[in-house]
Structure formats: structure tokens, C-alpha cells
Amino acid sequence: MQRSSSHTRGHRRWVRICHWLSAVAFLTLAVSGFLILMVHPRLYLGHAGNDLMPALLTLPISNNYRPDELHSRVTFTNVPGAPVTAERNFHIFNQNGWARSLHFLAAWILVVVGAIYVAAGFVSRHIPATLIPRGRELAPRALLQDLKNHLRPVAGATGAGPPYGLLQKLAYTCVILVILPLMVATGLTMSPAVTASYPFLLDVFGGYQTARTIHFFGFAALGLFLLIHVAMVIATGFGRQLRAMTLGN
Amino acid sequence: MQQQRRVPRRVFIKGLASSAGVLLAGCTPTDPPTYGNVLRMGDLLTYKAHRLLLPAHSLAREYDYSDISSVPAIGTTNPADPDKSFYSREHGPVYEQLLANRFADWRLVVEGSVARPHAFSLDELQRMPSRTQITRHTCEEGWSAIAQWTGVPLRAVLEAAGIRSSARFVQYYAYDGWVDGIDMLDALHPQTILAYGMNGRDLPISHGAPIRLRVEKQLGYKSMKFLMRIVVTDHFDDHGRRGLIQNGWSWYAGI
Numbered sequence: 371m372q373r374s375s376s377h378t379r380g381h382r383r384w385v386r387i388c389h390w391l392s393a394v395a396f397l398t399l400a401v402s403g404f405l406i407l408m409v410h411p412r413l414y415l416g417h418a419g420n421d422l423m424p425a426l427l428t429l430p431i432s433n434n435y436r437p438d439e440l441h442s443r444v445t446f447t448n449v450p451g452a453p454v455t456a457e458r459n460f461h462i463f464n465q466n467g468w469a470r471s472l473h474f475l476a477a478w479i480l481v482v483v484g485a486i487y488v489a490a491g492f493v494s495r496h497i498p499a500t501l502i503p504r505g506r507e508l509a510p511r512a513l514l515q516d517l518k519n520h521l522r523p524v525a526g527a528t529g530a531g532p533p534y535g536l537l538q539k540l541a542y543t544c545v546i547l548v549i550l551p552l553m554v555a556t557g558l559t560m561s562p563a564v565t566a567s568y569p570f571l572l573d574v575f576g577g578y579q580t581a582r583t584i585h586f587f588g589f590a591a592l593g594l595f596l597l598i599h600v601a602m603v604i605a606t607g608f609g610r611q612l613r614a615m616t617l618g619n
Numbered sequence: 620m621q622q623q624r625r626v627p628r629r630v631f632i633k634g635l636a637s638s639a640g641v642l643l644a645g646c647t648p649t650d651p652p653t654y655g656n657v658l659r660m661g662d663l664l665t666y667k668a669h670r671l672l673l674p675a676h677s678l679a680r681e682y683d684y685s686d687i688s689s690v691p692a693i694g695t696t697n698p699a700d701p702d703k704s705f706y707s708r709e710h711g712p713v714y715e716q717l718l719a720n721r722f723a724d725w726r727l728v729v730e731g732s733v734a735r736p737h738a739f740s741l742d743e744l745q746r747m748p749s750r751t752q753i754t755r756h757t758c759e760e761g762w763s764a765i766a767q768w769t770g771v772p773l774r775a776v777l778e779a780a781g782i783r784s785s786a787r788f789v790q791y792y793a794y795d796g797w798v799d800g801i802d803m804l805d806a807l808h809p810q811t812i813l814a815y816g817m818n819g820r821d822l823p824i825s826h827g828a829p830i831r832l833r834v835e836k837q838l839g840y841k842s843m844k845f846l847m848r849i850v851v852t853d854h855f856d857d858h859g860r861r862g863l864i865q866n867g868w869s870w871y872a873g874i
Contacts, residue, residue: 419762422688422689423688434760442825444823446818456691457692458691459704467867467868470869472658472661560757562835565679566679
């Protein structure tokens, strides 16, 4: 019954509440973010990037990029390679009215819940004690061994909650302390009002479009994490894990 | 023990809920209405947070001449053309006549909460002190472009019209039927200009000739093209069914 011990099996109540609130906010962010990306499915580096400029990557997720249908091309100066303008007179898929607002609503929830979680996680020593791998755990041989364990069919079912395996610790630490903060920072770098006040954000990430591109790859990494996370939950007993994360043990 | 713990928690939650209600309901006439829509409540929260937390007088980044990029023209590309999007039956034919006369008869009406309402000609605006800035246009769709804009600061125009101290918002109307508004913090911002020049040329028709607004600390859709009329108001005006909010968009787009 000693709930305060970090090595007791099961998830603590505040961890469970934060987990499910974050899960709902995360899924909302993923869906709305994908809808926003569909409106302009091209990624660039630097500060400027649009249909008249070359892209780093054009994703086949919508029919909004139709360079052949841009009309009335005009060059601003006679210098070769000078900037041009052209008209886009066709309708594109655009649900950003609600998708953007929903994205930021979910972002507010995730930021608040995430801040509470990280603060509580360090105050209670949950994060340093159970999530962050110790230095000696990170030996290449230990990593390789844990990877092998994961590739084998699950031998003995492990308990729900801490203590966690090495790769599990790395994945959680990476998502909570690296990728999600990076998503917030690159998200803020896409805000004209925020970057007017804090222009260093544009320099840190190398421009508005680079921040947007990093934001996309962060989304891809989080999506991959979610897939593996759910796969591991299923592999180690879906119902049992779900109950543990909802009701405790 | 349990009983004692519950009471303060309930009081705390109640207090939290009521303060959130005050914040989200937009109880003053100077806040964008939410119509009970949870998305608009989120927009309002972002607006309030930006106004509370961000330094008010910071400037959007200005770029070098060599950073100027190509820029697509989207939305309305010619208000005189009934075959294109956002044609206004009311204002389209008027714009066609103004265009035929190279905007010699174009006037920007500035009225509302001002001491001296006035209709500014293009020539009049171009003779006022100008500001040139190379800034990034950030479209809500996700693309961006860098261009050089030349124009007269909106602040100078509002002061010339004798803006009243009670003024809180600036509403603007365009020849393609679009209407929108900004608060006084953005309206008086030094980079908020009525632009008549783009990349050293007259503003092209597809980019809002003869004059478009530049609101550099918000997304591109606030920088309205084809300006027709400016109305200074003491209260928030969401423009009803013609405005952004009732069409499902965020009024504040500082993001």
C-alpha cells in the first residue's frame, strides 16, 4: 500500500491522470496537425517557402500543390532569378479555420498538463528515479541486450508501471524531455507575434520554415513512438495495461 | 480526514472554474465574442495570453533586400473580375471603374471614432511620411514569403483623422467584400502600414492595389488587400455573419 515508493508496481494517480489528458491532447494535436499540413503539404528550409519556390519535400497527402495552374506570372525585376509572383485562382482543400483553433486548444492543454507532470515528476523524483537511464545503464552491450529482448517474443509478462526497461526509459525520456519541448519551441517559432518578441527563436531553428519542418519530423517521431508504445501495450497484455494506467493496479 | 480534504478542493475547483469562465466568456465589450464555441474560447485564451505575456512594442523581424522571395497571390486576385473567388456584386463594379482610371478616383474613407473623418486619396497618402520594410508574410496555409513593402503607417493616418482617446479597435473593409479588424495595439504598431508599394513597384492588383494593410505580427489574412474603408470603433465588432468569427476563423491570428 506504500504508494510513494517508486519501485512499487502500478502507476501513481497523478501519472495516470496526466497520461490520459496528454493522450487525448496528443491525438487531437496529431489529427488537427495533419489537417493543417494537408493545406500546404510542402516542407522547406529557411524563412520563406511557397508554391513558387523549390521544396525540401512535397508530401502526397493532398492535391493543393498544382504549380502548373498558377497563372499570370510576373517578375518583379529584370535581374535573372529575380523573385516572381503568380496567381492561384483555384480552390484548395482548407479546413484550417477549425483545425488551427483545435490544434492550439489541444496545445494549451498539453502544455499545462505537461508542465504539471514534469514539475511533479521532478519534485516526487518519479522522472529521475524511474525514467532517466543511469549512466552505467547506457553501455552499448546493455543497449544491445535490451534490443534483443525486445525482438524476441515476449517471454514473461512484466508488471505494469515501473521499473522500466532500458529502451523504455530512453523512449519515455526522449519523448517527454526532448521531443515534446522541441515541438512547443518550434510551434512558438511559427507564431509571428511570439517571434516578434523573441526573435532568437528564428535564429535557433534557422527560420520559420525550418521550424515548421522540424515540427513535422517531431510529429513523425511521436507518431512512431505511439505505434511502438501501443504495440508494446498489446504485447504485454492490453487489458491489464489499460486497467493499470486507468485504475492503478 | 477525507471530509476535511474534500471541502477546500471543491472550493478550489469552483474558484478555478469561475475564473476560467470570466476569462473565456469574454465578459467585456472589448473582447472577441465566442458564442459558446470551445474553439473560439481557445482563440480568446491565446489572444489574452499574448496581450498579457508578450512585450507590446517589439517589432517583427525585418530582412535584407537579398532575402526577398517569390510570392504567390491567393484569395482575391482581382476584385473587378466576377469569375474569380470572392467577387462582390456591390463593390466589384466600383473597383472596375477605379481600376480603369488607375485609382485616381480611389478614396480611403477613415471614419468612426475620429474627430475629422476624411476620405484620403492615393496621392494624399503617398505624400505622407512613408515607411519601407522587408518582412515575412506568413500565410495560415503554411507557406511564407519575404517582400519589401512601402506605405504610410496606419498610426499617421489615424492621427491625421484625429483618432479619439476612446478608440479601441480599427475595422477595415475591402472591395472584395472582406471585413475585419485589429485592436489598437496592432493598429498603432510602427510596422502596421497601409502599403502602396511592393518590391519597389506599385502594389500589383493581385496583391491588393491600390492599398493593402500590413499587420506584421499576425498571419497573412489580417493584412487585408484592396482597402476601401476604415472605421475606428470604441467597441469590438465581429462584423456578424460577414466576419471571421462567425465564419469559423480566429479573429486574432498572432497564433
